[in-house]
Amino acid sequence: MQNVLSIVKANVNDLYLREYLLYLKSDKGARPKTLIGYEADLRRFMNHFSTRDVLELRQQDIREYKFSLVDAGLAPRTVNRAISVIRSFYEYFVDHDDYAIAKNPAKHIQGMKVPKTVPITLGEQQAKTLLDGIMLTGRYAVRDYAIFATFLFTGVRVSELIALKTYDVNFEEGYIHVRDGKGGKDRVIPMIPQLANALQLYLQNGIVYEEIQKKKRKSRHEINRYRCGRKYFVTDEDDQTLFLTKYGKPYSEKGIDWLFKSYAKKLGIYKDGLSLHALRRSCLTFLHKQGVDLFVLREISGHARVQTLEHYLAIDTSKVMDAMKRHPLHSHQLDHGLVEMVRSR
DNA sequence: GTGTTCCTAATGCTTATACT
DNA sequence: AGTATAAGCATTAGGAACAC
Numbered sequence: 001m002q003n004v005l006s007i008v009k010a011n012v013n014d015l016y017l018r019e020y021l022l023y024l025k026s027d028k029g030a031r032p033k034t035l036i037g038y039e040a041d042l043r044r045f046m047n048h049f050s051t052r053d054v055l056e057l058r059q060q061d062i063r064e065y066k067f068s069l070v071d072a073g074l075a076p077r078t079v080n081r082a083i084s085v086i087r088s089f090y091e092y093f094v095d096h097d098d099y100a101i102a103k104n105p106a107k108h109i110q111g112m113k114v115p116k117t118v119p120i121t122l123g124e125q126q127a128k129t130l131l132d133g134i135m136l137t138g139r140y141a142v143r144d145y146a147i148f149a150t151f152l153f154t155g156v157r158v159s160e161l162i163a164l165k166t167y168d169v170n171f172e173e174g175y176i177h178v179r180d181g182k183g184g185k186d187r188v189i190p191m192i193p194q195l196a197n198a199l200q201l202y203l204q205n206g207i208v209y210e211e212i213q214k215k216k217r218k219s220r221h222e223i224n225r226y227r228c229g230r231k232y233f234v235t236d237e238d239d240q241t242l243f244l245t246k247y248g249k250p251y252s253e254k255g256i257d258w259l260f261k262s263y264a265k266k267l268g269i270y271k272d273g274l275s276l277h278a279l280r281r282s283c284l285t286f287l288h289k290q291g292v293d294l295f296v297l298r299e300i301s302g303h304a305r306v307q308t309l310e311h312y313l314a315i316d317t318s319k320v321m322d323a324m325k326r327h328p329l330h331s332h333q334l335d336h337g338l339v340e341m342v343r344s345r
Numbered sequence: 346g347t348g349t350t351c352c353t354a355a356t357g358c359t360t361a362t363a364c365t
Numbered sequence: 366a367g368t369a370t371a372a373g374c375a376t377t378a379g380g381a382a383c384a385c
Contacts, residue, residue, distance in 0.1 A: 034374055077356055084371055255349055275377060
């Protein structure tokens with residue numbers, strides 16, 4: 001009997017869940033990642049009350065659920081989000097009168113205090129070490145240099161980086177077009193010459209040193225530290241994704257994460273909590289330290305509500321370019337002195 | 346064995362809203 | 366107006382699987 005009841009309730013809850021998600025998607029226009037996160041949170045919640053119709057829960061039940069999360073050792077942020085999702089979920093059913101629920105049982109559940117944390121960034125010296133180290137030791141140095149130079153000189157997010165297409169890099173006008181960034185927003189970021197060079201090298205031939213050009217490439221396996229421009233990674237169908245894995249496929253976020261961590265560890269700049277987002281923070285911090293004003297920083301980082309390209313073009317691009325030139329790594333170049341060192345090994 | 350992806354729980358970051 | 370919290374959107378991390 002208990003089993004039958006449980007199955008029936010679970011189905012009812014599942015129906016609620018599906019309806020709510022549909023509403024989020026079609027009425028609120030929620031982004032895919034929001035949908036995924038919300039669904040996970042709600043499923044966990046419903047599993048906790050699998051024998052009950054969740055619309056019949058009381059405030060006390062929600063409170064008990066919150067305690068169970070805290071008990072499970074989840075971080076305050078996680079608990080708060082879980083509660084926030086549940087609250088929104090009930091709000092929907094309270095607002096739609098086809099349901100016999102008059103009050104939102106999660107309405108007055110308090111969030112936990114979230115401790116302040118110090119964001120981790122890479123110091124200037126460490127950023128230099130990263131770029132130099134890639135050139136010296138990277139198996140796919142040209143590609144990897146281009147990837148991390150892009151992070152450090154533009155402050156893009158990983159998701160934005162892996163979505164970049166070759167035609168998003170505009171060498172004539174000197175900017176990178178970020179489409180569909182967080183929240184579905186577009187923006188363009190000025191590209192300083194050093195970054196343009198790195199990307200051009202990667203796009204044009206990917207051969208670091210002239211003499212290597214003379215050797216013939218026998219197979220794909222010959223891609224190496226010197227010879228790793230984009231064209232060497234391209235396989236049969238090319239969707240113009242800018243950064244490709246050695247299999248010729250677009251990178252996943254985890255792939256870049258792995259790449260970064262392995263370099264960071266190899267080069268001795270890894271620290272706890274160091275992540276790709278630290279590169280974004282580093283870029284913005286560098287610029288901020290140089291006295292770049294917040295308005296400009298917002299433009300670069302995409303925090304402003306710059307919704308469209310047209311919108312962006314209205315702002316003073318030269319100001320932003322000036323700002324970018326004050327990036328402390330802006331004079332960082334491929335050091336041909338390294339050639340000798342590398343060759344002599 | 347290395348580089349990469351896939352899966353999924355956990356949590357960080359950014360923007361919107363509420364409160365004072 | 367400034368700060369705190371909520372809501373919304375994204376990244377991080379760990380481990381298994383898999384291609385080369």
